[in-house]
Amino acid sequence: MSNGILSQLKARQVPLGVRQSAARGVLPVGQEELLAILILLQDDPEPQVSQTARETLANEFSDELLKRIVESDSTPLEVLEFFGRPPLRSNQILESLIQNKATPDSTIASLAERVAAGLMEVILINLMRLLRSPFILESLERNPNSTPDIKRRLKEIREEFFEKRNNFIPIHRTKAEDKALERAQAASAEEPEESTALVVYSEVIREGEDVTHLTLNSLADDGFGSFEEMGEEEKLSTIQKIARMTVAERVQTALKGNREERVILIRDANRIVASAVLESPKLTDTEVESIAVMKNVSEEVLRLVGTKREFAKSYTVIHSLVKNPRTPIGTSLTLLNRILTSDLRSLARNKNVPEVLRKTAQRQLQIRTAPRESK
Structure with missing residues (x-):
């Protein structure tokens, strides 16, 4: 996208006639660029131009169009910053804005202080951004709309990454730091002392229980092919290496x-760690589908899978989540409308899912099939 006219507008080099045409939205440019132009023209020194630009901006862009624009990583910075300022638009637009990796951290911080709890959850999902820009965390902590669960998660992040300074490792390390960490891990691997770190997620861990073999059993339960193909020593080496790591x-x-x-x-007892797996750029669709059926992960992980738009686009994922008895009931009920009628019929008979979900599926099935049955 060319930013020529944007640069000229900023430099006050665009003739009045062109600015008037732009304010009416009739310039031959793309929607993203036009939106950026209109935002700039709101502050045009010519009152008629600025007023026309405001009217065009208010009347010519539907929420659906704005949503598509703000979720694009090619959208001009001026647009992303504009929609992060009051008065705030719909939650749908704000969610797309928050999830856009191109949105400036300063804009996210501004939103973090005032958005509703649901959007605070969306901000919290991006752990990498929080670690990169701690002032976003501070904004979230000041938000009066915070829930007890959000406050708990904010406290966990602050304690693990900003108060335990000796445990903090930046997301972006130098090669020298990476090598130093590798040497430290190699040295610790030679020590006979066993780690007490809890790697696998479990609601009940008995004192003295062998966490390494507990992890192996958990992996076997979910039948991970590539992990099962590894040799026993290689498996143990990977688990023990992770067990020696800090959070x-x-x-x-x-x-x-x-x-x-x-x-x-993904099974880590620390929900921050488990959630970070879902932020990995290396995570594949196949892995997400496998996570959605897991019985040995925390409910928080399954809730996040159902919340993240890029995961919930997959029917396989949402169907697996709904069938998984460990998925939080709120997440399952939200996804139920997207389940195909044939699968809904099976779910209505599934005694392994919570009763409230099964009964809701039965009611939805009756509604969907009623017209055909009445003929």
């Missing part, structure tokens, strides 16, 4: 590690 190191591994490490860390 911050496990988050780093969750974001940048390989598939086998993600398979283990």
